[in-house]
Ligand SMILES: Nc1ncnc2c1ncn2[C@@H]1O[C@H](COP(=O)(O)OP(=O)(O)O)[C@@H](O)[C@H]1O
């Protein structure tokens with residue numbers, strides 16, 4: 001038996017929901033922006049192979065690869081159910097740049113765990129699997145946050161409710177919006193970008209954050225596109241992380257001048273996202289970002305839409 005699972009890129013925070021909102025993203029040209037994990041039956045034991053353009057950026061020791069850790073965690077949890085893990089080989093196709101703000105570690109985690117679960121005839125429920133994904137993401141970034149793994153796994157725009165048996169729930173969203181994602185080609189570690197955030201916030205920031213997030217969620221449910229876009233403001237991370245991104249303030253203003261409805265940091269950066277109401281605006285914004293935001297030839301710009309499917313099997 002052989003199975004290939006694709007897990008898409010994700011844009012966490014969406015400016016307004018630090019650690020609580022994230023969207024799965026796919027380029028509109030049909031290209032795959034995400035990692036793939038293939039699982040194959042073998043005679044004995046466990047093998048892990050990593051291939052793909054960004055394989056050279058993975059930790060040198062295989063045990064530090066999060067896919068290896070996903071296998072270990074899955075095997076331990078399976079054992080608690082009295083089930084043994086089958087002999088298998090995992091092949092990670094590392095297509096996502098690391099430390100990009102596009103949920104690279106989440107892509108690997110989600111693709112690996114979905115592949116392992118399907119290979120063993122789905123012993124774990126969606127929420128059980130998502131809980132394991134969060135644990136692995138926490139090992140990498142220093143604290144558990146589900147805003148990459150949940151959209152990457154489930155698709156759409158996810159709100160982390162973390163209550164009543166649900167880690168996250170899907171929010172209705174504006175499917176006609178284009179997301180222009182620009183990765184400048186430099187690395188920002190999520191753990192470091194979390195470490196620079198303040199330990200506490202002023203009362204004004206807390207109130208503004210509550211108003212923005214509450215109004216954004218209300219706007220999604222009541223189809224108020226202008227209100228949703230206006231509420232995409234970040235008082236929690238952007239003011240502190242902006243300095244990690246090249247000319248962030250200037251580039252952000254330029255995308256707004258070109259007609260973007262909102263613009264912010266994707267995850268912990270350095271990728272920036274800009275929301276465009278139509279393809280013409282998205283194309284103009286993409287061209288601007290290509291010329292002014294990319295720092296080297298590793299960088300890229302993609303015009304995307306929210307990916308409502310999430311992780312899936314490839315033929
Ligand atoms: N399969 C993997 N994919 C991505 N990162 C991995 C993987 N395995 C281990 N890592 C490590 O996890 C960290 C990922 O960094 P992080 O800043 O969280 O990136 P991202 O925001 O793109 O997920 C890096 O230190 C990287 O070496």
Ligand SMILES: N[C@@H](CCOP(=O)(O)O)C(=O)O
Nearest residue numbers: 012019101102103190267268
């Ligand atoms: N909420 C997290 C999201 C990190 O996303 P990543 O794509 O940069 O890993 C944060 O902002 O720290």
